[in-house]
Amino acid sequence: MSRPEESEQRQLARNLSELLQELRVAQGGVQILFGFLLSIAFSDRYEDVDGYIRVLHLVTVVLAAAAVALLTAPASWHRLLFRQGMRKEIIDTANVFAITGMVFLALAMIGTVLLLGEAIVGGWPAIVIGVFALVGFGMLWFVLPLLRRRDS
Template identity: 60%
Template structure:
């Protein structure tokens, strides 16, 4: 069945399923990252770490926490509002939560890179690498898709993507 032949209800169900699948991919990564960030506090080197390193760590933990909150939010919304006839609303909110969650995940991953390199080598290199990672996430995850989006919808195709 092509998208043009779907009923509105079928399209909403498909859109929600696709969105939840995409979020599952990001959730796995953020959960592993969160666990790693929590484990750092139990390392002997952490006790002797500078205030700068601890500030990077805590900031990164906050962004990872926000990513968990925002990326798991759509599943909670879906479950709480299940069979309430609010699928379209759930999709609109879930889309915003997922995008915000990905932005927080990008900051958390970049912060983790900064943290690791700061603890291993220090100096300017960690700041450059962390900043470069953040820019790369911004370009690949946001700027490039937004550029395509600004071009408007693609012409309809007979074959599926």
Template identity: 70%
Template sequence: MGTVVPVSQGEESQQRRLARNLNELLQELRVAQAGVQILFGFLLSITFTDRYADADRFVRGTHLVTILFAAASVALLTAPAPWHRILFRRGRREDVIEVANRFAIAGLVFLALAMVGTVLLLGEVIVGGWIGIGLGVFAALLFGLLWFVFPLRERGRDTIDEGGPDDGGDRQE
């Protein structure tokens, strides 16, 4: 039998923090995954409508690119689960969290692009022309600002010591 080495309070705290970070990340991904999977199903179902048979090249091209964005988003937003499962109990939780965070951000970028493509696609089919394109531009601005620009601006205002670990939790001041 091996010797049991007591875990210091700092290491225990580190493990709890990592577990909390992973749980928070997985909860956030569940929200995004549901949305992108519903969107993906909607985009696939469009091809089976009578109206799609008469769609022009622009609509078909926009549809295909949008489906590819949605598929990339599904792949990236679901990737953390298999990473966690495959590396389970290997002492790699910190690595899983780091990679999963990158996948989550990239997956959200592709989800935003898929949403913009969907709005553009629907705008083109419903009203067409510059109004349809304007709706796509509006969606791009909305998602870009709310999901990326504003949070990145707020992140730039942080006064957290850059050398310390980012636990992803709320700071108590």
């Protein structure tokens, strides 16, 4: 919601600043997660894992890479289109990238939890742990905010 005394350009500048600050928080986490996932393939124990774990790991790495790409894209768009009079378009596009990036980050986190569950306990308990992660991320990151938005 805009402030009555705030011009459209000031509001856009504030919106962009807030969006980029939010992305800084998400980027750090996704980059650490991505590095962790990359390191797994180079461990000695990785040679002994079955095909399911390898596919789950690869899918999770791809999800994390997509999250990195989407969550860092707004900074690149801003830098490349800086002072082109396209602030609103940058914000609109960056917002889509940010939300989509958070979806991919949530999926990568769920995949990581499932992957670790498989490595530690395996079988149905690992799947239950993965489902708990799915419900947790889904509720906290998407369902509850969307319900709040609908109610306001």
